Amino acid sequence: MSLKHRGIVQLGYVRIGLNDSRLTKSREFYSDTLGLLETQVSPGRACFRCWHEPQQFSLVIDETPENGLIEVGFQVRDDEDLDQIQARVEATGIPVTRCPADTPLAGLGASISFVIPGGQTLRLFAENRILGYPTGHDSPDWNTPRQLRGTPAPLFINHVAITTPDPAATINFLKEVLEFRLSEILTKDDGSTPLAGLLFRMSKDVGGQEISVFPGDAGRLHHIAFTKEDASDILTDGQYLREDGVNIDIYGPTRQSFGKTFSLHFFDPMGVRLELCSGGRVTENHPEFEPVRWTESNLNKALSFYDNKLNDSFLAASL
């Protein structure tokens, strides 16, 4: 029997709902200020991808009466994975909903969705329409497309962070049922109760996580992170964001010890926290992989290696 990667292989997309009439402010921000590529727009929905991504979207924004996180999409290998994961999720007593292809999102294959203990909805799918790399597949110039230059124009979606009043239950579910692994974990000082965790599925070089769990309100989004090539790029990106009047988190550009990323956090016009990150723990999808351990009294250093004061507001959910 030959070897096969199984289960979740990649973070696919984040889908959020914003009370933004005709999505005017959001479309302008994500295209012109952040530098994503808009790939589809229909009444009440706009889809975006980063310039290095081959699939049709990694961010979906719906116009909704209330702001909120709608779902997080993860890609699996094939429909056999969907069956196996459905059985594992249902065995925990959590109901699973199955959707045929193109439902609820056009171009998405058959999918399953369920609500994790933290209150967020996850959707798993094997297919998300491949449009091809924006810079082409034939001897390409791997450069930021001309129309995006002068913006951050991140290369990829990197990870999504969620909040829950019971991080231990969510971390445990992600590990035991969906086979995520921890790259870093923050616990109470006696090591007993997990307060936050960075989790990944695959071996990756940048970011060290696909989903992270922070303490806070159930069902909410903490931030969405995008990949940048390196730290000096992120310093320049901060200049562009400032010039466009973007609200930048008081930490500013910093080394986030918890994950080892170089990061800049900021907010979209509706208050959604976003991150540009580079570096980070090199992960390995292996049962013996050991996470870095943090204790609560080191929280300030964990959140920012460079800043001297703890930014309490950083821990709040943003959507």
Next chain:
Amino acid sequence: MALTRFGYASLQVMDVDAAARHYVDIVGLRETDRVDGKVYLQAKDNQDHHCIILNPSDSAGLESIGFKVNDPADLDNAAAAAEAAGANVTRIAANEIAGQGEGVQITLPSTHLLTLYYHADKIGYACGMENPDPVGSTETGGKVNHLDHCLISAENPAEVTEFLVKVLDFGQSERAMDPGGNMMISFLFCGNTMHDLALGPGPNGHLHHLAFMVDDRGDVVRGVDLLKEKGVPTFDYGLSRHGIGGVQTVYFHDPSGNRNEFFSGAYVTPGIPDRVPPITWTMDHLTRGAFYYENAVPETFFDETT
């Protein structure tokens, strides 16, 4: 389950102590063990026992490359699949390679030895595993996070690619094709990174280079400064960028002549084969693909293997 990462390269070197000094003082690795005349080294941001093994020898070259698997049953499964595909397979006992559990060694169609293993002893990150300062170390050598990939040479890169995709579930991110439609260079991944193993033209069984990853383009620049200051021989172009993959790079040699690379770049692949069609480079664009700024490929670039 599956392969996780490129774990280590076992190198032949003519002077073990000189090589160890190179991999510590220039590359920036930690020496983690010495057993039976062999030296084991690991990068600062990898928690396993070794990523480089230095073997005393009368010539430079590659003894074997190691990849980890994430299920102990993978060893038997991979051995059976490799044998069914016509490859020779031998067993390696636990601790036959220091710091490593049992493994299977597969002879690739290019005659390279590929070792699969499940367990590696843990040594932790150089910065520590509890409440660490998130900077590995700024003391010696390049700011290397980990050993990322290797490029090995093969008379028939397409044949080796087919074996690795079919038997070990590698995916292909990019490739270069010659005018006759033959695969000349092949970049293969087994995680979400651009490549773990690459194949280029040349003699079977040889090493083209080992690539060590740094976080930033600035770290590549300072790496070139370090190489020049210390008199380490580098490739003619010094600092460059590969058009293929879009990564910053510098090549240099260890004292025995094995080629190393410092590189940085962010490139995400889907983790499994056949999800995204590979990037294809044609010969008329290969100069730009190999060295983006210089737009030329010196003959020595492919000819020098060990």
